[in-house]
Amino acid sequence: MTLGTAETGVNFPFDPHGLIDTAPIQSITEFVPEAETVEAEREAFAQLIAEIDSVVSPELEEELSTLTMCKGSKAYDGAFPVKK
């Protein structure tokens, strides 16, 4: 049994998706965010942490701890924020 030779024909055109941006590069300056912005980010983060806490039962936590790799585990199916 052999496979023979099929048409290769894979020759996709290179498509840069029009993403090239030729805008002039700005000089390097440090942008310091306002304190309110930093505070809002930290608050949003704390809320998301609380959300994660709220959806994870001790049983689910136990199940997750036995999985060897956590990325994209079935318990979360890769979505964020986590689902109940």
Next chain:
Amino acid sequence: MAFLHLSWDIQHHNQKYAYRTQRINGYYVVTDVATNKTIVRLRIRDDYPGTFCVHEESGAIFCGYGPQKAGKDEEFLHLRLASDGSITIQRDLLCTLALFYGYDGSTFTVSNNFHSAWDTLTKHTLDKAALAEWLLPDLSWRRQTSCMEIHTLNELEKLNFRNGKLKLSPGPARTWMASRDAPPSNPHDFISVLEKHADVTIERFGKYFDAAVFELSGGLDSSFLPLYISQKHPGAVKRASSMLLTGHFRETQAEKLGALDQRIHPEWFYVSFDDPACRPMQDAVTTRKFAVRNYWAPGFEELLEHYASQLSAKGCRIIFTGDGGDELFDNMTDIEDSLGLGKAASERRLSESLTPFHTEIFRSAWRTAALQAKFMNYPQLAVNVHRALPLRNVFIEHGIWPISPFINKELYYFCQGLPIRYRANKNIFRAYSQAKRLPACIYNPRADEHPGNFLDELYLSGYYNELIDYFCTHGMVVNHFGYIDKNVLLKTLLGCFSGTLKAEERSKAIFLTHLWLQAEIGLTQFKET
């Protein structure tokens, strides 16, 4: 040409050696004065981490990269060639440069390039355990290569060669073995810890930004640093590069790259996985030219080679990557299993789902390989960080040094100390990204892209059919070792072509066929198996 290559003939080991150092065509070259033989060639590099070659008062040669007196967290490689002919090599924690060493009883060699190490030695014995790993790499990390005379020098290890004898000293032992045993971390500290590491990266490497390119896949890890830098230092990220995926993944990847472009505004460089000039194993397909291969090879070296040469031609000397980002959040339940070593890995391999064409002879060899794996110490960094070495090697040989903010022991230990619910699905990193109002398509993507479908398309086009037929007839794996049943393999591939296999099964069969072909090509270099 290799970044670092040492070749040492032990026939004159009783002599007192005198060395000469020269700068020739961009390399430090160390020769033996008596024989005029070249012993060391090291690429001269002024950009980070910088290489050096010093002739010491004692007559010894001291060369390597990074600081000559390096701190424990610094990136370095030290090689000392003493006047009595002894050679000592000390590695750092990061091991950015792959380093292969070999000894065949008459010649000792050290090189970042497996091919160069191979060519220097006259004896090459197949490591049969490595062959099993070649066909199904699992999660293994070990010092073996496909050649029993060649090994890798790993994290914090010290190698001494004197009078024809090798002595390998391990680095300090890891203090915890499973993620649950890592010192606990407070998730609310995540922002400050992560951003502290980003700030340190900017402080250390900001002066190289003009010569740097940021590798962007569109994923969370590679996007983090350039987005962070762009928020803090608008305009500092000047260049970005990407390897474009194919098929439906190209659409979702383009969405992500477009979102990044809106925030970062870099000059972009692209290569495409479907570039017809860079197909995997194209030399083998078109000319039956079988080059030396090691199972450490990434599988699409042709494209990486093209990518690195393009970036080098554009003046890039540093590439920032997202390497090690996934590994921060891994859950390691058993370190030996994670390393593909020992009884746990062997037991798991007993029940692992293979393809229909992998035989029980293979499974038995694969299980044995886990038990036979040699290692000195458990690595302090995440296992997969070191498996990425061959990918980085391509860039280094083109004068581009890879840097990732995630390959950092302190950050890794902090993340490993987080409760599992924050590490699973990289939830805490996604929460951070959402709180920072980064593009939603980055932290909550529609698709988790990978280059696998490109390989599917290429195989289904028939591009490899003749090569498959050739190795079904001449292949050692099939005909000598009996690890692959060629009739079942061909039947499975015909099922792939006719569409009778489910997409997931088809991709798995194609990927493992690809590994088999790579292994067959690699085996052709061994005179005796």
